[in-house]
Each structure stands twice: as structure tokens, then as C-alpha cells.
Amino acid sequence: MQNLFAFFYRYAFVFLFLILEFVSIRLIVSRNENQRTIFLNSSNLIVGTLYERMDAVRKYFGLRQDNAALAEENSRLKNQLANLMNASPLITDSITDTVYRQRFVMHAAQVVNNSIERRNNVMTINKGARDGIDKYATVVEPTGIVGFVTHLGIRYATVMSILNSNSRVSAMVKRTSTRGNLVWPGNSPLIMNVEAIPKHADVRVGDTIVTSSFSHFPAGHPVGEITKATIEPGENFYLIEVRLFNDLARTNHVYVINDLHKSELDSLNQFNTQK
Numbered sequence: 610m611q612n613l614f615a616f617f618y619r620y621a622f623v624f625l626f627l628i629l630e631f632v633s634i635r636l637i638v639s640r641n642e643n644q645r646t647i648f649l650n651s652s653n654l655i656v657g658t659l660y661e662r663m664d665a666v667r668k669y670f671g672l673r674q675d676n677a678a679l680a681e682e683n684s685r686l687k688n689q690l691a692n693l694m695n696a697s698p699l700i701t702d703s704i705t706d707t708v709y710r711q712r713f714v715m716h717a718a719q720v721v722n723n724s725i726e727r728r729n730n731v732m733t734i735n736k737g738a739r740d741g742i743d744k745y746a747t748v749v750e751p752t753g754i755v756g757f758v759t760h761l762g763i764r765y766a767t768v769m770s771i772l773n774s775n776s777r778v779s780a781m782v783k784r785t786s787t788r789g790n791l792v793w794p795g796n797s798p799l800i801m802n803v804e805a806i807p808k809h810a811d812v813r814v815g816d817t818i819v820t821s822s823f824s825h826f827p828a829g830h831p832v833g834e835i836t837k838a839t840i841e842p843g844e845n846f847y848l849i850e851v852r853l854f855n856d857l858a859r860t861n862h863v864y865v866i867n868d869l870h871k872s873e874l875d876s877l878n879q880f881n882t883q884k
Contacts, residue, residue: 713827714867716741718748721765725798725858730770732756736865737764743867747826753833753855754778754826755863766865772798772857779823780832785811788821789849791832798857801833803849810847812838818851825868 718740722733736742738761748755748768756776760767769776772793780791780803789806806812816835820826837850868874 712868712870714741714869716865716867718742718863718865720860720863723770723857723860725770725772728774728795730772730857731759732768732770732860734766734768734863734865735764737762737766739763741867742766742865743871745825745871747824747866747868748863749826749830749866750855750860750863753831753853754820755855755857755860757825758865770857771801778826778832779821780818781821782806782810782812782835783817783819783829784813785816786821787812788823789847791818791851799853800836801851801853803835803851804846806847806849808840808845808847812847812849814838825871825874827866 716736718734718736720732721735724730724732732755734748742758742761744758744761746758748758754771756768756770756773758766759769771778771791774793774795776793778791779788781788787806787810789803791801791803793801803818812835814835814837816838818832818835820828820830820832822828831854833851833853835849836852837848839848840846841848
């Protein structure tokens with residue numbers, strides 16, 4: 610113990626310098642917008658690179674599962690292609706569709722860091738602003754939804770997982786198109802709730818939940834299956850439990866979707882809210 614005190618006494622000025630340096634940097638970053646932006650971008654780059662190296666080791670041991678998932682997806686896509694090739698040929702006319710406009714742009718990305726055990730879970734992906742990713746872009750898997758881009762770096766981005774107390778996604782019962790809000794109760798990473806579906810709606814265990822047109826996700830993207838639907842005495846809305854189709858604990862490959870209509874929709878929604 611005496612040697613420990615002697616060590617701290619000997620290097621007291623060094624420790625004091627480090628503490629003052631930390632306090633100074635914190636004050637500069639917290640009170641200056643430009644420095645805060647530079648700090649966040651730099652920290653995203655450093656942390657993202659570290660996570661990517663760690664994730665490369667983890668993915669090496671999970672290649673068998675990844676290959677199986679990719680083979681299954683390729684099989685499904687080939688089956689769809691075969692069905693299209695065997696379909697009756699379409700008769701074309703001279704009508705030109707000038708109304709259609711592209712709405713979504715999709716980018717493939719990999720998850721380099723992920724959490725599922727917290728109340729507000731996030732993940733890091735290896736794509737950023739230089740790759741064309743937009744802030745608040747949606748993130749999906751072929752079998753389910755993942756979250757939203759909240760912080761954007763040059764080469765990496767932070768995604769707010771749907772396993773987050775701040776996440777709310779407009780979803781609907783596929784069979785009836787009845788809409789509600791998908792939220793995470795904070796327990797199992799496989800279970801979410803759908804709120805705000807009135808008790809007069811036709812809801813059944815086994816119904817499929819998909820994203821609605823009210824969300825920034827592409828409408829109709831799969832979410833999960835209803836495992837429980839009850840109405841408490843005196844309540845006007847269902848208590849609905851949904852088991853997700855995708856397991857976010859095993860999420861590796863994702864698609865980031867930029868909504869080209871988002872800014873216009875947000876401005877209109879803000880205008881309507883202020884009226």
C-alpha cells in the first residue's frame with residue numbers, strides 16, 4: 610500500500626495534467642458545434658475500425674451459418690426467377706409510364722458491432738456518408754426489419770435497433786391492413802408488441818405483421834407473427850405480442866434503404882402538425 614501511495618505521489622502532476630486535458634477537451638467538444646462534429650466523426654472512424662477488426666474474427670467462425678443463409682436466399686431468388694421465366698409473356702403496348710418515380714435506394718452493409726441486452730440497443734455498420742448512406746435511413750434484413758441510421762460518419766454509421774425504447778414503427782396486420790405501432794417492451798430480443806389496434810379489429814394468433822405505408826420502411830416488409838392477442842377488462846385496445854421473423858442477435862448482413870421521398874413527407878407532416 611505504501612508503494613502505491615508513493616507511485617501516485619511521484620506521478621501526481623502527470624495524473625493532474627491528464628485530468629485537466631480531459632476536462633478541457635470535454636468543454637471544447639460540448640460547447641463548439643464544429644469541434645463536436647469533428648470529434649464524433651473521428652470517434653466513429655476509430656471505434657468503427659476497431660469493431661470491424663473484432664467482427665472479422667467473429668465472422669470467420671460463423672461462415673458456415675452465413676453460407677447456409679446465403680444459399681437459402683439464393684435458392685428463394687432462383688425459384689422466383691424460374692416462376693417469372695415460366696410465366697406467360699406479357700403483351701406490351703405503346704403506353705409510356707411517365708408517372709412512376711423511384712422512391713427507395715438500397716445499399717448492402719455489414720454489422721460490425723451489435724447489442725441486444727440493453728434497454729436502448731444500437732449497432733454499427735461498415736457503410737457511411739461516402740457510400741451514399743443518409744441519416745435516418747431504414748435498415749432491414751430479407752426476413753425482417755432492423756432499425757434506423759441515427760449517427761452518420763464518413764465510413765461507418767450507428768443504427769438505432771428496433772430493440773430500443775425510443776423505436777416506434779408503423780406496422781399492420783397483413784390480412785386486414787389494420788395499423789398499429791410496433792414497440793419493444795424491453796425483454797426478449799425476439800418479442801415485440803403492437804400497440805394502438807382497437808378491440809373491434811379482427812386480430813388472430815398466427816397473423817403476419819408487416820410494415821405499413823405510414824412508416825419509412827418499404828410497405829409490406831415482413832416483421833413477425835402474432836403469438837398473443839388479448840384485451841384487458843375495460844381496455845379499448847389489444848395487447849398484441851409478436852415474435853420477430855429475424856433474430857437480431859445473429860444479424861450480420863443488412864440492407865440500408867434511403868427514402869427519396871422522406872424530406873418531402875417530413876415537411877408535409879410538420880406543416881400538418883402545426884396547422
